[in-house]
Amino acid sequence: MSDTVPFRPEARSPRGFQDRRARDLRAERTILMAVSAVYERYGFEQLDTPAFEYADALGKFLPDSDRPNEGVFAMQDDDEQWMALRYDLTAPLARFAAQTWETLPKPFRRYAFGTVWRNEKPGPGRFREFIQCDADTVGSARPEADAEIIAMAVEGLEAAGLPRGAAMLKINNRKLLNGLLSSAGVVDGGQKLAVLRAVDKLDRLGPDGVRLLLGEGRKDESGAFTKGAGLNAKGAESVLAFVAAGGGSRAETLAKIADVIGGSAEGDEGLADLARIDAALKGLGVAEDQAAFDPSVVRGLEYYTGAVFEAELLLDTLDEKGHKVRFGSVGGGGRYDDLVARFTGERTPATGFSFGVSRLASALRAAGREAAATTRGPVVVIAFNEANMADYFAIAGELRAAGIAAEVYLGASGMKAQMKYADRRLSPAAIIVGDDELAAGTATVKDLDLGRELASKVSDNQAWRNERPGQATIPRADLVAHIRRILEG
Structure with missing residues (x-):
């Protein structure tokens, strides 16, 4: 067995060149x-x-x-x-x-x-x-x-x-x-x-x-x-x-x-x-x-x-x-x-x-004059249950067909980490569809733009958790129109 350590190049950008996200x-x-x-x-x-x-x-x-x-x-x-x-x-x-x-x-x-x-x-x-x-x-x-x-x-x-x-x-x-x-x-x-x-x-x-x-x-x-x-x-x-x-x-x-x-x-x-x-x-x-x-x-x-x-x-x-x-x-x-x-x-x-x-x-x-719109991410469909992935992709496809940027979360993390992911992407909204929503023909939408705005004003964390500001459960047929209102708001 060889003791040779494999060469691993240092991950670095050439001087004078930059990565742009x-x-x-x-x-x-x-x-x-x-x-x-x-x-x-x-x-x-x-x-x-x-x-x-x-x-x-x-x-x-x-x-x-x-x-x-x-x-x-x-x-x-x-x-x-x-x-x-x-x-x-x-x-x-x-x-x-x-x-x-x-x-x-x-x-x-x-x-x-x-x-x-x-x-x-x-x-x-x-x-x-x-x-x-x-x-x-x-x-x-x-x-x-x-x-x-x-x-x-x-x-x-x-x-x-x-x-x-x-x-x-x-x-x-x-x-x-x-x-x-x-x-x-x-x-x-x-x-x-x-x-x-x-x-x-x-x-x-x-x-x-x-x-x-x-x-x-x-x-x-x-x-x-x-x-x-x-x-x-x-x-x-x-x-x-x-x-x-x-x-x-x-x-x-x-x-x-x-x-x-x-x-x-x-x-x-x-x-x-x-x-x-x-x-x-x-x-x-x-x-x-x-x-x-x-x-x-x-x-x-x-x-x-x-x-x-x-x-x-x-x-x-x-x-x-x-x-x-x-x-x-x-x-x-x-x-x-x-x-x-x-x-x-x-x-x-x-x-x-x-x-x-x-x-x-x-x-x-x-100078602090960069347009805020340049940082907005896509709507994130939460992967609540692996058995329902086809339904999540159908939701994302419906939003994309309506001209709305959307993605299904494809990582391996749980619900809390997925919401953190959506927030880090500066997504306008997250969509949660579990077994109950699928059975009832509804979807739960978290308005992340509103949530970020209200979070800056909250003083009682327990009240915040109880009230769930910016969250609404709506008929599945109204999803595109509801997301549009969030984007325009």
Whole structure:
């Protein structure tokens, strides 16, 4: 007999990946359906692309590296081509548009939702696998196309469960900062990108930290040094003055920016674009407290070429220990006129917005605004007597045929444990049918929703047991109607 102990792997989830139960999935599905309905009202067509793309189609923009397995999860196919799980839903759209452009209506307006994967360091609220929901217009250079995307994002956030005032769309234009840097003599693409990345850290590091990153560089708390953009003191201060120009109305912010950027040709073009976006937003009914111009918004990805926007959560949210935390962004997007050109060589204007669905669901829960309906379980038919299992299944089948979620308890526990099971599932009701009920053609229904409500107010446990609140014995023929009243109550 062998003394070898069999290998037993540790049951654990990979870092940055999470298991999601019904509560999480239903919360995400509720958001997806609500936001998708908004997109469709605006006339956007649904599109689904594969989870895998060829790594060269994703491009170096996303992982910020030429290595195919850096920033993405990649594998080599049997034809030696590298494939990678999609990093977002925008790069696959660019590939699809380039591949099918001749057959598409132009502009092409599409929305999509699905899982994306990022091979990045995970952290609190930062996962390697999550769901996004996007809307994009490909083929229109009009700033009004950006405005429409912004209006949809505003409406989509409210449809998803964030009331007015709970989030703000912040808008900027890359051309403004490009114009400012050109006036300061910065023409190198790498240095411009370093400036954008420094400004993108303003919320986290504050002006002093960004000032260091705009200059020679910054050493963090761990002692690690990040090389800076190499601007001189005057250039760094002009960038900081630019990003601080927000805070007023959209018109007031435009006037402040105009004073800072120095009248460069590209900067003036950016100002004109924002003025047209402002006019369109007014026509679309998007108020100043729903969408504002904010020069500090730059977005992190390299491929944005014009307008950029970010949805910031303004609600107070609590962490697992009950401490207030700042949740930050729950979505963003912008104009990316060069992405399709990677395939075709011809500039194709495009603009879009992406909701981080998993992140938005977490934010709603952290803010205490998750819909209670997302946690309700099925009606549970108690297995009172094993000899009557066929009758229990007939009851469950009748409820299901009427559109009511139901299940027969299939464990091996007794009556008390079964009721506890139903309560733990947050079932609206439990149905008890014993020999007496079968003989009389009746069913006993325990209204668990009412029971939970009354239990929070009870002071005498003996009276509670005697009165059996929320419990009724009804004719078997009235069962479906009775359960419906409980569900509607």
